[in-house]
C-alpha cells in the first residue's frame with residue numbers, strides 16, 4: 001500500500017512548495033511538502049471550515065490533525081488573546097506547522113506531535129477544530145468524535161468538515177450520538193461543516 005498523509009514518518013522524496021491564500025479575510029503563506037495533506041493548494045473543506053469558525057476572544061483552541069497548520073494559524077488570528085494548540089501524528093506536518101507559525105509571526109500557538117488527543121492529555125478547550133483524516137479509517141474518525149467531549153469545556157464546541165460523499169452524514173450521526181445534537185453550519189462544493197456543543201452542566 002502506498003504512503004499517505006497520515007503516515008507518522010513520511011519517507012516520500014521531499015518536494016517543498018508554497019501555498020498563498022486569503023481565507024476568512026486572512027492572508028496566509030504556508031510552506032508545504034510531499035507526504036502532507038493537500039500539498040498543492042488549501043483544501044476546499046479546510047477553507048469552508050475556517051470560514052465557518054465563530055471564535056471569541058481569549059479562547060483555548062485545538063487544531064487536531066493540523067497538517068501544515070492552516071486552521072490553527074487562522075484560529076490564532078481569529079481569537080484575539082486566545083491560544084491555539086496544533087497537533088499531528090505526521091512528523092513532517094509537525095515540522096511544517098512549526099515553520100509556518102514562525103513565518104506567519106504567530107506567537108499565541110504551539111505545535112505538539114502525537115496520536116489524536118494524546119499530546120493534550122488532561123487539557124480541555126473552548127473549541128476543537130478538525131478536517132478529519134478520512135483515509136486513516138473509520139476508527140480514527142470515531143475516536144476524534146467520541147473522545148472530544150472529554151477535551152471540551154462546558155459549552156465548548158467540536159467543528160468538523162467532511163465531503164458528503166466521504167461520509168459527512170454518518171459523521172454527523174456520530175456527533176449527534178456523542179453530544180445530543182449536530183448542526184450543519186456551512187455547506188458548499190460537496191462539503192458540510194458540522195458543529196456540536198457540549199452542554200453546560202447544571203449547577
Ligand SMILES: C[S@@+](CC[C@H](N)C(=O)[O-])C[C@H]1O[C@@H](n2cnc3c(N)ncnc32)[C@H](O)[C@@H]1O
Nearest residue numbers: 006037046065066067088089090115116131133
Ligand atoms: C485531512 S488532513 C487535514 C490537515 C489540515 N488540518 C488541513 O486542513 O489542511 C488530516 C490530518 O490528520 C492527521 N492525522 C491522521 N491520523 C492522525 C492521528 N491518529 N493523530 C493525529 N493526527 C492524525 C494527518 O497527518 C493529517 O495531517
